[in-house]
Amino acid sequence: GAVVSQHPSWVICKSGTSVKIECRSLDFQATTMFWYRQFPKQSLMLMATSNEGSKATYEQGVEKDKFLINHASLTLSTLTVTSAHPEDSSFYICSARGQGLEQYFGPGTRLTVT
């Protein structure tokens, strides 16, 4: 149990375009989903927290107009990177939490902006 999927696994896009990443909880309802970013050989940094049906809350320094988060249902959250630039290239990971405190993580999406 507690499986979280992400799609796509990797994506290459041109500078200035937008990219959408999906995060799904497959076998449980996620009251809260989280989005993280990880640069090479670094730890995970929380970008934003989303609850179903409400606006996401963003961490300090994360541009909410650039990283659009939509938590449309209890099993789906999406992250859209708008007007991507090469510095947005990174590994994006989502996690989901059900009724308990434990978080379960998706396999990640590797974004490369050329």
Place this chain on the structure above:
Amino acid sequence: GIQVEQSPPDLILQEGANSTLRCNFSDSVNNLQWFHQNPWGQLINLFYIPSGTKQNGRLSATTVATERYSLLYISSSQTTDSGVYFCAVPRENTDKLIFGTGTRLQIFP
């Protein structure tokens, strides 16, 4: 805010060896998780251990909340144990996880 430090930062061992990874945190917590990030980037939940000791096969973990540290023990290491091990604790009064600095483990045959 809460600080989470892990040691050692890197560990290189031969298959069959045992290891102990440490996680220190700067404030009281009600939740602590250990993860293994495999070479493909997937984080695998190892333990949810706010206090006490748990064991799962060759892995075990102990959290001493009053002294603000947790230990992860790996016995009889296998090459598939390679990767980065993270501990994570929640920011005060939230469910938002703060990740430690990580320990990169390499197991050679």
